[in-house]
Amino acid sequence: MTAPLPHGSPTAADIAAARKNIAAALEPTPCLRSRPLEERLGRPLWLKCELLQRTGSFKPRGVLNWLAGAAPDELARGLITVSAGNHGMALAWAGGERRIPVTVVMPEGASAYKVEACRDYGAEVLLHDDIHAAWAHARQRAQDTGATLVPPYDHPRIIAGQGTVGLELLDQLPGLDTVICPVGGGGLISGIGLALKAAKPQLRLIGVEPAGAATLKSAWDAGGPVDLEKPATLATSLGANRAGECTYPISRQVVDELVALEEDAIAAGTELLLGSGKLYAEPGGAIAVAAIASDTVILGEDEYVAAVVSGGNMEKKELLKLLSTAL
Known part of the structure; x- marks a missing residue:
């Protein structure tokens, strides 16, 4: 059963206002295509490059x-x-x-x-x-x-701010059919989903989270947010221990599909985005592309798809661990 949106959840108008609030300090991030990556994936794919935002992520x-x-x-x-x-x-x-x-x-x-x-x-x-x-x-x-x-994800103003990614996607890719988005605590996908579904209800939104920190899936299964005792994943930026009281019911309204990815698939997808996509994304930022590369997300041949690359803050130690896992 789909949970009702809680009182005070952000609206499309709140996300439009958020766009004005942040405009002076933040520029829209580009949507790019990588031909070498598309050759490896065997399909067209737009990359919403949030790793190029201030401080290296959408946050x-x-x-x-x-x-x-x-x-x-x-x-x-x-x-x-x-x-x-x-x-x-x-x-x-x-x-x-x-x-x-x-x-x-x-x-x-x-x-x-x-x-x-x-x-x-x-x-x-x-x-x-x-x-x-x-x-x-x-x-x-x-x-x-x-x-x-200041909550990292579970607050209406935080969610509305993240939703500006969705408004930019609608401007940049008006023919879009599907968006694939990383999931940690659920703030990014909730905000994007509210923005996208208000404009194009038929648009498909797919969330991808690490199997070792499946906070949103655990909440979906339990009928509400639950604590994960020991979230553990290579995708540390997605290692929340609990879905939000706001993000859980919003996700039930706006997310069409939710998948979990194992560590080897996350590592391989991140290495692919680094090597073929030429983007220095951290594993949490690359997980949407990893889900496509591992065939965890099934897409139609003519489906117009964008993957959100949510962050790129990865140190050398993490890179070496990633490469050793991917080999």
Whole structure:
């Protein structure tokens, strides 16, 4: 049974407003085709290159739209968040631009590259055992200090900001039939889906998540968000431990198909996008292409398809691990 949208869920109008809110700071990302990649896949494919956005992922869209709607008292004592990296980098950058103190709580296993990037953007970074411990510490610190906790994906303004990717896709590829999108906590696919379905209800939206961190599928199966005890995946940017209270019901309305990908398929697809696609995408950013390459997503011969390449923040250690897994 499809869950009703919760009160306060973002609308198409909210996403249009978000586009105006972020326009001065962020340019639209390109949709590109790679002929060598298409030769390997045996089909045309457009790539929505969010890895070319500020801070190397789509995340600044949601962060800037959250800030645009924040009250002065929400900013007065600084901001705190939990992140494996990309959301933390985006919040650190945006906070630095406005001279707002930012604290990013990250799991111990987070990418050293992303930890240092958050610090370089001016954030205080705190490392805790795992994603569960990171969340517990962030909530306690917010309570103790009065800092405002900025969710990485489960907030209407964050979701509306991510939905601007969908508006750009509609402008850039008006004949589009299908969009394939990475899934972590569900903010990106929820926002994109709201934008796409408002304009073209018949358009097919497919979500791809790692089998080792299948947060949205677990929520679908359980009838609501559930905690994953130990999410573990090469696609660390998609390693959320729980789907959102907002993103779960939205996803039930806008996502037509949800698939999970094993680690070897994620690694092989990322290597393919790097080698043939010439895009330095991190595994979480490449997972939509990986789903096509592994035939996990079945597409019609004439289907007009775009894959969202959601991020490209990968350090050398991760690249070496990826290549060893893909071989």
